[in-house]
Amino acid sequence: MSEKNKILIVEDDYEIARIMRDHLDREGFKVTWASTGVEGWEDFKADNYSLVLVDLMMPEMDGFTLCENLRLESDVPILIVSARNEDESKIRGLGLGADDYLTKPFSLKELTARVRSHLRRYERYTKKHYNEQVFHYKYGLAIDFLNEAVFLDEELLSLTAKEREILFLLAKNPFITFEKAKIYEHVWQLINVDGNNTVTVHIKSLRAKLRDTGKQAKFIQTVWGVGYRFIGDQLE
Structure with a gap:
């Protein structure tokens, strides 16, 4: 996977965000962390990201609203990472444009596998539609x-x-x-x-x-x- 891929983590839990950030950094990705939905939205609009990891329950702007805004703006893969495992939250998040839903707690191996899988598909999509x-x-x-x-x-x-x-x-x-x-x-x-x-x-x-x-x-x-x-x- 190319090291040029930039990943945005939007997560208000410091320990979880730190673990994901440090792990993905070791995997060769460039990672930015935002602690609120509004901060995440501002970071997204200020740079080019290949994937966004979004928590649902956050201050200022919740993850559902952020997913909706992201999808209106871009086709970038969105992976929800949340402790909420009820079907209603999953259906709502995916319905707003998220590509995947990972329930906390999760293994770092599974996180890496899903991130790489979505990035591979996004790279193919980007190459296909670059001239469009x-x-x-x-x-x-x-x-x-x-x-x-x-x-x-x-x-x-x-x-x-x-x-x-x-x-x-x-x-x-x-x-x-x-x-x-x-x-x-x-x-x-x-x-x-x-x-x-x-x-x-x-x-x-x-x-x-x-x-x-x-x-x-x-x-x-x-x-x-x-x-x-x-x-x-x-x-x-």
């Missing part, structure tokens, strides 16, 4: 997710970091309607408050840059009373 990271749509829009660049009629658009994150969130999940509160929580990593107009302002600015301000939306559609969704028509 640039998506072209009608009306001249192209999104390069790998290099985080957006083009309109072959011109590089100057988007703010938040505008780009909003567009990527919607475009990676086409035709799925996101409530404004959900967009705010995902992009700003904060709990939405009543009357928050931040998302609306950023969507308006983003639409202007995409020249998507007509009555019939080309890329970002308003679902009245609910939120927004990406409806870009992808070219073959």
